[in-house]
Amino acid sequence: MADQNLQCVLAERPTGWVEPRHFRFERGAMPEPGEGEVLVRNRFLSLDPYMRGRMSDARSYAEPVALGAVMIGGTAGEVVASRDPAFQPGDKVVGMLGWQHYGVASGRALQKVDTTHVPLSAYLGPVGMPGVTAWYGLNRICEPRPAETVVVTAASGAVGSVVGQLAKAKGCRVVGVAGGAQKCRYVTEELGFDACVDYKAGRLADDLRAALPDGVDALFENVGGEIFDMLLARTNPFARIALCGMIADYNRTEPYAMRNLRMVLIHRLKLQGFIVSEHMDQWPAALRELAGMVAAGRLRYRESVAEGLERAPEAFIGMLQGRNFGKQLVRLD
Amino acid sequence: MADQNLQCVLAERPTGWVEPRHFRFERGAMPEPGEGEVLVRNRFLSLDPYMRGRMSDARSYAEPVALGAVMIGGTAGEVVASRDPAFQPGDKVVGMLGWQHYGVASGRALQKVDTTHVPLSAYLGPVGMPGVTAWYGLNRICEPRPAETVVVTAASGAVGSVVGQLAKAKGCRVVGVAGGAQKCRYVTEELGFDACVDYKAGRLADDLRAALPDGVDALFENVGGEIFDMLLARTNPFARIALCGMIADYNRTEPYAMRNLRMVLIHRLKLQGFIVSEHMDQWPAALRELAGMVAAGRLRYRESVAEGLERAPEAFIGMLQGRNFGKQLVRLD
Numbered sequence: 327m328a329d330q331n332l333q334c335v336l337a338e339r340p341t342g343w344v345e346p347r348h349f350r351f352e353r354g355a356m357p358e359p360g361e362g363e364v365l366v367r368n369r370f371l372s373l374d375p376y377m378r379g380r381m382s383d384a385r386s387y388a389e390p391v392a393l394g395a396v397m398i399g400g401t402a403g404e405v406v407a408s409r410d411p412a413f414q415p416g417d418k419v420v421g422m423l424g425w426q427h428y429g430v431a432s433g434r435a436l437q438k439v440d441t442t443h444v445p446l447s448a449y450l451g452p453v454g455m456p457g458v459t460a461w462y463g464l465n466r467i468c469e470p471r472p473a474e475t476v477v478v479t480a481a482s483g484a485v486g487s488v489v490g491q492l493a494k495a496k497g498c499r500v501v502g503v504a505g506g507a508q509k510c511r512y513v514t515e516e517l518g519f520d521a522c523v524d525y526k527a528g529r530l531a532d533d534l535r536a537a538l539p540d541g542v543d544a545l546f547e548n549v550g551g552e553i554f555d556m557l558l559a560r561t562n563p564f565a566r567i568a569l570c571g572m573i574a575d576y577n578r579t580e581p582y583a584m585r586n587l588r589m590v591l592i593h594r595l596k597l598q599g600f601i602v603s604e605h606m607d608q609w610p611a612a613l614r615e616l617a618g619m620v621a622a623g624r625l626r627y628r629e630s631v632a633e634g635l636e637r638a639p640e641a642f643i644g645m646l647q648g649r650n651f652g653k654q655l656v657r658l659d
Numbered sequence: 660m661a662d663q664n665l666q667c668v669l670a671e672r673p674t675g676w677v678e679p680r681h682f683r684f685e686r687g688a689m690p691e692p693g694e695g696e697v698l699v700r701n702r703f704l705s706l707d708p709y710m711r712g713r714m715s716d717a718r719s720y721a722e723p724v725a726l727g728a729v730m731i732g733g734t735a736g737e738v739v740a741s742r743d744p745a746f747q748p749g750d751k752v753v754g755m756l757g758w759q760h761y762g763v764a765s766g767r768a769l770q771k772v773d774t775t776h777v778p779l780s781a782y783l784g785p786v787g788m789p790g791v792t793a794w795y796g797l798n799r800i801c802e803p804r805p806a807e808t809v810v811v812t813a814a815s816g817a818v819g820s821v822v823g824q825l826a827k828a829k830g831c832r833v834v835g836v837a838g839g840a841q842k843c844r845y846v847t848e849e850l851g852f853d854a855c856v857d858y859k860a861g862r863l864a865d866d867l868r869a870a871l872p873d874g875v876d877a878l879f880e881n882v883g884g885e886i887f888d889m890l891l892a893r894t895n896p897f898a899r900i901a902l903c904g905m906i907a908d909y910n911r912t913e914p915y916a917m918r919n920l921r922m923v924l925i926h927r928l929k930l931q932g933f934i935v936s937e938h939m940d941q942w943p944a945a946l947r948e949l950a951g952m953v954a955a956g957r958l959r960y961r962e963s964v965a966e967g968l969e970r971a972p973e974a975f976i977g978m979l980q981g982r983n984f985g986k987q988l989v990r991l992d
Contacts, residue, residue: 550920599926
């Protein structure tokens with residue numbers, strides 16, 4: 327029992343780009359569930375941009391991961407042993423058990439999920455935190471009306487792909503921004519966006535102008551930096567902007583200097599940041615809608631699966647550089 | 660009759676600082692009121708930062724003033740002749756008759772005012788557009804709760820001085836930012852703010868930190884630029900920011916590059932731009948409250964009055980440079 331659990335811990339805090347040396351693998355004893363707790367064998371680990379923030383000890387909305395502690399992360403797996411009567415061995419559960427094979431959590435911190443019509447991994451994507459993030463930002467901040475133009479950055483990602491499909495279902499014109507021709511094709515051809523601008527094509531300002539003949543009424547911003555600055559310049563009066571991520575800044579030591587903030591005044595914009603975990607009251611309704619759409623095949627999603635916990639650092643680094651395609655997962659079999 | 664009206668017209672469009680050569684004075688014929696119109700002798704002209712925007716033909720929320728046209732501006736005066744039965748000679752009225760001695764407007768575009776308890780000029784200040792701007796941004800966007808910290812930039816100005824006094828009346832801790840020791844003394848000693856930071860004192864970051872031990876819960880932003888950027892860094896989670904002006908940028912050819920916009924995400928801020936003329940439904944309630952406070956001596960204000968239309972350009976340029984102290988008016992007697 328002594329060395330059965332494989333864990334990935336934070337070895338060093340990065341400044342700038344994350345590198346493999348910032349992580350360290352350890353073998354530990356199998357954890358034991360206490361009263362009211364559940365032991366889970368994780369099957370999928372979710373890799374998400376917010377984790378970059380937790381690796382730093384800069385001021386943010388959340389506590390950093392301690393040096394030497396297991397990296398934080400959302401997981402989906404199955405119950406091995408339970409001292410909470412609400413859970414039985416074999417139950418499929420989603421939780422925040424981190425970068426490790428086995429984890430223990432209070433039953434209250436786990437969510438039992440039904441994999442009859444929705445695959446287990448989808449509970450870390452379109453029917454999990456990324457999906458609810460998309461749902462909340464779009465419905466509660468962007469509030470798009472039919473025929474309005476909605477723009478989504480990181481459009482092929484776990485959040486962006488859901489934002490765009492939900493907006494299409496509302497009758498909006500939806501324009502994505504993604505990196506590379508392959509991702510852009512996926513966004514238009516498979517996800518059904520009206521257009522997708524490739525920010526790596528080297529003519530971003532022209533391409534945005536061409537894709538946005540009627541300006542921007544709502545923006546779901548995942549990226550920040552220069553792309554966000556250019557999109558600000560294309561907003562229409564009274565546009566709404568949900569600020570969900572600024573991944574372009576996460577690996578810079580200096581933030582990108584925004585030049586078009588005056589558009590907030592000139593066009594009477596509303597710009598709002600949000601963290602989906604602060605709106606738990608909205609999750610049940612959002613998850614019901616998202617699960618129904620996935621089960622009915624009306625919400626498409628793509629996964630990028632790294633095989634084995636040992637691959638998690640390189641997969642995470644790749645995601646921060648935009649090398650993943652769809653939701654980045656690690657399979658922990 | 661031919662040359663009785665003195666007018667100040669836009670002669671040239673500025674790029675950067677406004678100079679006297681951008682204006683030209685003309686003598687014109689006395690205007691004649693048509694059916695439903697009213698001829699007004701203006702007694703006060705209001706000078707406001709928004710006028711700088713109207714001198715440019717850059718993209719904005721409003722049409723620019725045409726070259727050779729009378730400069731736009733709010734005015735208070737008295738009716739000379741009326742072809743609208745709702746107005747009689749001698750009535751005191753407020754309107755947008757521009758930089759000239761006499762103007763004609765439809766009766767629908769004029770507001771009759773009562774100068775029994777409120778002086779005529781106050782209808783261009785605390786009981787006019789600047790006052791309603793303060794009222795709207797504070798009550799509808801900042802929405803401060805008692806004991807929260809509210810920050811106001813350009814605190815001694817026509818808008819800022821009202822914002823702070825309204826926030827004090829709500830039980831908030833109110834901190835101003837103004838230029839120079841004299842303005843700061845006025846803000847704390849006469850207007851009753853809890854503190855005022857002098858941005859000209861050369862230690863802005865330290866002084867803001869000292870004046871804001873509990874951070875910023877609501878910001879009424881009139882200035883933009885570096886001060887705004889520094890205040891973003893001091894916001895508390897869920898702070899609200901009413902973006903009312905960015906005067907720091909109006910005379911720059913390049914906008915100030917904002918570095919702390921990530922705080923919108925990190926602290927889930929709401930940042931909203933607004934133009935008070937788009938919320939006319941709110942004016943009656945706001946004006947009632949503001950007039951009552953002025954009449955009762957519970958809303959203090961200060962005017963900087965230039966004597967004669969010929970002084971309007973230099974007074975306007977001085978205001979853009981922060982040389983005015985309180986609401987900048989021109990007396991047109």
